[in-house]
Amino acid sequence: MSRTPTYAAELRAALSDVVRAVDERELARATEALVARYRSVGPASAPILASEVHVAAYAAYRMPATHAALSRVLGAVADRGVQPRSLLDLGGGTGAAAWAAAGAFPSLESITVLDQVEAALTLGRRLVADAPSPALAAASFGRARAGAWPEEQADLVTVSYVLSELDERQQDALVADAMRRGQVVVVAEPGTPDGYARVIRVRTALLAAGWSLLGPCPHEAECPLLQGDWCHFVARVNRSAEHRRIKGAELSYEDEKFSWVAAAAPGLVESLAAEPSPGRIIRHPLKRKGLVEFQVCRPDGTAGREVVSKKAGERYRRARDAEWGDPLP
Known part of the structure; x- marks a missing residue:
């Protein structure tokens, strides 16, 4: 896996500009509400993104870690020889996956982020305005609801940190939408037992549809960790001064744990340059x-x-x- 989240410093700088423009007391209150929401259980734990301040708090609090995790995931997909020209990010919010993909894939020419929260999309557009990647700077952020995505196709479709907000029927529908729209599908979730269970459901659906796994698994058999363990990985995040302040943290870093799966549509994997990993x-x-x-x-x-x-x-x-x-x- 790629160890250095490309464009991490540029993203931190863009987030710092956003944070400095928000009233400090309002940001603190929004962050407290966000933390309380994350500590609740089930689909209701989705963050409240009802205002620009709440969206800014969410982006500053969570986006560096999400970006770091996705940079590792997409770096591993790039190592398998995937070179997409187009990205479609379903439920992409403020664009963490778009930033990670721009770093992992120099081949990218177009990026589309879809989400139902207009305030998140607005902030996403603002963050990429001065992005170092031409594809990222020109990224499209469009409003759409799950189950009513526009009929857009892309080489790569990402669904990251979204499934926990949906029930199982909606999760299955979203994954099916991703497979209809892309040649490579990548799904990432928090590296918890629940997040891993959702990734296993996606893995099962991908294999049932005849897709070939690109990672992290070096095989397509049943996961050997299903009994009493779960598959997850970690990405180290360097915290900026604003990030430490918002989180009330003293350490200059944090570790983001994540689970993921990536797969290629039938017939595509044979054309990729890289060999599967030995483990x-x-x-x-x-x-x-x-x-x-x-x-x-x-x-x-x-x-x-x-x-x-x-x-x-x-x-x-x-x-x-x-x-x-x-x-x-």
Whole structure:
């Protein structure tokens, strides 16, 4: 997986400009409401985005972490040889996936973000106004509801951090919409047991429709972690001064955990340049003197321990640099 979220600094700068333009007391109240909403359970935990201040609070509070997670996800998809010219982001809000995709795919020429909240779309347009990527700066932010998306097609369709706001019937319909509109579909959710369960439902639907997995799984068998564990990864987020203040945090970083799945439409995967990975690292590696121990999901559909010793030479050197979420060296 890509380790450096491209355009992260530019996004932080754009968010800082937004935060500085909002009354500090109003922003604090909106952030408190946002945090309380996230701590509730179920679909009602979707953030309140009823005003420009609430949207600014949401973007400043959550967008850096969402962008970091999606940068890792889309970097891994790019590593499989995917080179989309067009992106359609369903339920994309303020555009975190658009920023991540612009960094991961230099091939992108057009970006369309659809969401039902006009205030989020307005802020998304403002954030990309001076973006360093031509495709990102020219991105289209359009208002549309789930189930009533315009009949637009794209090489890549993303659905990120959206499914938790929907019931299972709506989730299934949204994934079906994504498959109808794209050649590659990427779905990301929070790296919690519930988020993982939603990703597994999407994975099952993609495979049932004849799609081929691009990641993170190196196989298309049943997930070996279904009993008592869940598959998730992590992205480190560097916090700006405004980000720390809004979150009431002292550390200069945070770790965003996420689950994801990506798949290609029938017949497409054979045309991609990169080979499937020999396995995926599914926990922090244990690095000791002379060896590195991994927990790995393998191409044969099993998960377990892999050890690379110093005797492996170049493979050992690559193993020392490998991280949670990377392909097994």
